[in-house]
Amino acid sequence: xxxxxxxxxxxxxxxxAVTLNGHASTIILSGxxxxxxxxxxxxxxxxxxxxxxxxxxxLGAGTRVVVHDRGGFPVSGSFINTxxxxxxxxxxxxxxxxxxxxxxxxxxxxxLFISVLPGTDFSSExxxxxxxxGGDIIFIGDxxxxxxxxxxxxxxxxxxxxxxxxxxxxxxQGAHIATGSQFADDPYTLGVASLRYFGPGQISIxxxxxxxxxxxGQPFIGYEVVSVSEPVSLLLIGxxxxxxxxxxxxxxxxxxxxxxxHHTGFKEIRRSDA
Numbered sequence: 431x432x433x434x435x436x437x438x439x440x441x442x443x444x445x446x447a448v449t450l451n452g453h454a455s456t457i458i459l460s461g462x463x464x465x466x467x468x469x470x471x472x473x474x475x476x477x478x479x480x481x482x483x484x485x486x487x488x489l490g491a492g493t494r495v496v497v498h499d500r501g502g503f504p505v506s507g508s509f510i511n512t513x514x515x516x517x518x519x520x521x522x523x524x525x526x527x528x529x530x531x532x533x534x535x536x537x538x539x540x541x542l543f544i545s546v547l548p549g550t551d552f553s554s555e556x557x558x559x560x561x562x563x564g565g566d567i568i569f570i571g572d573x574x575x576x577x578x579x580x581x582x583x584x585x586x587x588x589x590x591x592x593x594x595x596x597x598x599x600x601x602x603q604g605a606h607i608a609t610g611s612q613f614a615d616d617p618y619t620l621g622v623a624s625l626r627y628f629g630p631g632q633i634s635i636x637x638x639x640x641x642x643x644x645x646x647g648q649p650f651i652g653y654e655v656v657s658v659s660e661p662v663s664l665l666l667i668g669x670x671x672x673x674x675x676x677x678x679x680x681x682x683x684x685x686x687x688x689x690x691x692h693h694t695g696f697k698e699i700r701r702s703d704a
Contacts (some may be wrong), residue, residue: 457656469516503547503579540565550619557586598632604629
């Protein structure tokens with residue numbers, strides 16, 4: 431009985447240690463998908479070294495990328511392939527596309543996860559996996575034309591504990607090149623002198639930090655560092671409370687047995703132990 435109780439207490443200690451010492455993840459949010467096409471000049475765009483360096487800064491010293499292949503727009507596949515091919519073209523970097531469920535095995539060893547205009551909702555199980563993912567996460571939405579994809583991204587952001595969101599508006603119609611004061615001073619923008627974008631959607635930065643601004647100062651790319659999200663915390667707390675209930679029942683049962691032993695004497699105890 432005492433061994434079982436010690437086991438329960440040990441499990442509880444581990445669970446609450448995980449909850450209290452959860453890691454933080456960086457979530458990057460873009461309100462423009464066309465920053466992708468300047469990586470290789472796809473869909474009639476022009477290659478821009480600033481866009482390329484921007485995506486290199488996202489990866490940093492990482493070496494493995496997972497690109498979420500569940501696009502919900504006819505040309506989403508082109509954006510996804512462009513990102514995947516770009517990272518695979520970098521020395522020492524490997525990238526894969528993931529069309530199935532987001533699982534621990536699929537994310538294992540990855541440094542960066544990217545989702546572009548998702549065509550399906552993120553399940554609660556997938557959000558739990560992303561919550562425990564040790565790398566950076568990028569969600570790429572767009573302007574008012576892409577409300578369904580933006581709504582799915584916003585739901586995922588909320589589920590992951592982020593205060594950012596896509597506003598599904600449209601800024602700066604047509605092609606533009608961001609320069610100078612349109613960039614925030616940040617490691618993600620280090621060395622980036624210009625960035626091509628096309629009619630982005632504004633984002634609400636919440637408690638995060640804006641990286642790119644439209645011509646009127648509206649943010650359309652930013653990031654936020656978040657701690658372990660609610661799905662994981664609630665799961666752990668639920669398991670912990672269940673363990674406490676078991677421990678209390680065990681203690682009550684032990685007290686009852688001891689009380690019985692006190693009144694029945696040594697021979698009754700021997701029969702109980704047999």
